[in-house]
Amino acid sequence: MADTPTAALVVIGSEVLSAKVQDENGPYAARRLRELGVQLLAVHTVPDREEDIVGSLDLLRRRADWCFTSGGVGPTHDDLTPRAVARAFGRRVGRSAALADGIRAMYRAHHGGAEPPDAALRMADVPEGTRLLGDPGYPTLAVENVVMLPGVPRFFRYQLDAIAPLLQAPPWRLASVFLSIGEEVFAPALDAVVAAHPAVEIGSYPRFDGADHKVKLTVESKDLAAVQAALAALLAALPADGVVRVEGP
Amino acid sequence: MADTPTAALVVIGSEVLSAKVQDENGPYAARRLRELGVQLLAVHTVPDREEDIVGSLDLLRRRADWCFTSGGVGPTHDDLTPRAVARAFGRRVGRSAALADGIRAMYRAHHGGAEPPDAALRMADVPEGTRLLGDPGYPTLAVENVVMLPGVPRFFRYQLDAIAPLLQAPPWRLASVFLSIGEEVFAPALDAVVAAHPAVEIGSYPRFDGADHKVKLTVESKDLAAVQAALAALLAALPADGVVRVEGP
Numbered sequence: 001m002a003d004t005p006t007a008a009l010v011v012i013g014s015e016v017l018s019a020k021v022q023d024e025n026g027p028y029a030a031r032r033l034r035e036l037g038v039q040l041l042a043v044h045t046v047p048d049r050e051e052d053i054v055g056s057l058d059l060l061r062r063r064a065d066w067c068f069t070s071g072g073v074g075p076t077h078d079d080l081t082p083r084a085v086a087r088a089f090g091r092r093v094g095r096s097a098a099l100a101d102g103i104r105a106m107y108r109a110h111h112g113g114a115e116p117p118d119a120a121l122r123m124a125d126v127p128e129g130t131r132l133l134g135d136p137g138y139p140t141l142a143v144e145n146v147v148m149l150p151g152v153p154r155f156f157r158y159q160l161d162a163i164a165p166l167l168q169a170p171p172w173r174l175a176s177v178f179l180s181i182g183e184e185v186f187a188p189a190l191d192a193v194v195a196a197h198p199a200v201e202i203g204s205y206p207r208f209d210g211a212d213h214k215v216k217l218t219v220e221s222k223d224l225a226a227v228q229a230a231l232a233a234l235l236a237a238l239p240a241d242g243v244v245r246v247e248g249p
Numbered sequence: 250m251a252d253t254p255t256a257a258l259v260v261i262g263s264e265v266l267s268a269k270v271q272d273e274n275g276p277y278a279a280r281r282l283r284e285l286g287v288q289l290l291a292v293h294t295v296p297d298r299e300e301d302i303v304g305s306l307d308l309l310r311r312r313a314d315w316c317f318t319s320g321g322v323g324p325t326h327d328d329l330t331p332r333a334v335a336r337a338f339g340r341r342v343g344r345s346a347a348l349a350d351g352i353r354a355m356y357r358a359h360h361g362g363a364e365p366p367d368a369a370l371r372m373a374d375v376p377e378g379t380r381l382l383g384d385p386g387y388p389t390l391a392v393e394n395v396v397m398l399p400g401v402p403r404f405f406r407y408q409l410d411a412i413a414p415l416l417q418a419p420p421w422r423l424a425s426v427f428l429s430i431g432e433e434v435f436a437p438a439l440d441a442v443v444a445a446h447p448a449v450e451i452g453s454y455p456r457f458d459g460a461d462h463k464v465k466l467t468v469e470s471k472d473l474a475a476v477q478a479a480l481a482a483l484l485a486a487l488p489a490d491g492v493v494r495v496e497g498p
Contacts, residue, residue: 015452017289019279020467026294030268040266042301045275045292048452052291075436076453077443107433119436152457184356187324187368194326203264203297204325208401218269 071151320400
């Protein structure tokens, strides 16, 4: 895997699209992956429909080193993720003995030793060849580069954190320049710096809310020297009295 | 357009994917479109890269009645939306005289009569045949069924609200059933009701946080009678002592 592993996320959430709940997992994954040095290439939020899930998986699992899903791993009719993943990879679905044993043990522990209903065991029906990652007591399902995370935010965070050591890569270096002038004033100068420094990502974020700056420019790369060089070029190209402050790298 | 017009949203946001800011426009669009009776089919969050924007536009504009974009309409190098929309439709980009006049008027009003720099006028370079919707003083760009909204949340909300009358459709009817029992207990009963009532959408949302219920079931359709029938079937199929309360339709 390269210095900057890549990831994509498919949020399986009719409830997000219909505004019944607001997705927390996309923002959490973005923050956590950034901290881990992993580049998030795309987030697709799709309904709980097998075709939609398969469509996004087909696209994103080929483009990213890791493709995460959020949701659809429970026991009800709208829990379609394992089936969709199986279809995306042309695999069959079968009952995992290891998962079924885990579900039985967990259920007994929480229900005074009772056996789980069959519906609970449905959660052990997964694509053939599914690997179990992270916490063995509450494992994360993975097929090739697709990692199925639960939709409930607390569990999503727990499982993503549990597999973080697998993802860890070198960190980004970031510098920010805060400006009191509008984008239209410095756009040509900025364009020239962007063209001359292709190894860094440069972002321009205007705001219109009476903060101490009108625009924040960000300069980012895993290569500290490249960030320093682009930052120096930027500060030389911008009108000095337009710079409110500089942070980093 | 059908009784339930459909929509998709492309959030153009490297800054969202890299967790520099948290997207507010997706959640706002989901809420607003739901209120307007429009079904949101998908949200794609993509980087500020022309190919990624074109890729998602190509897919989503064919699937939905409306395809909204968020962001990338400013004057800097990372503002690529009009160009990407032009490419998706095989159109050329040209300067819109109406938009250029508007930008000049706005700039003069805010800068003591001064002429805008050329970079500001770049925002008038749009796909040929672009329509101007909503507020004529701060118009929204549209090409066929693609509507380009600004990325700054305040302006996104303003422009989406301004075009709301174009989108308005009959409202949804929603019933919710709150249950004190876990999904694994009632999954087979729920499956049967889902199979018998294909005209309604039924969602099952577990929670694990000590609320007064373990699961919320939602029953939804634009057809009130269909919601009432599915709700009655659901209440007949569920164990009565598992129902905490019912809301709606």
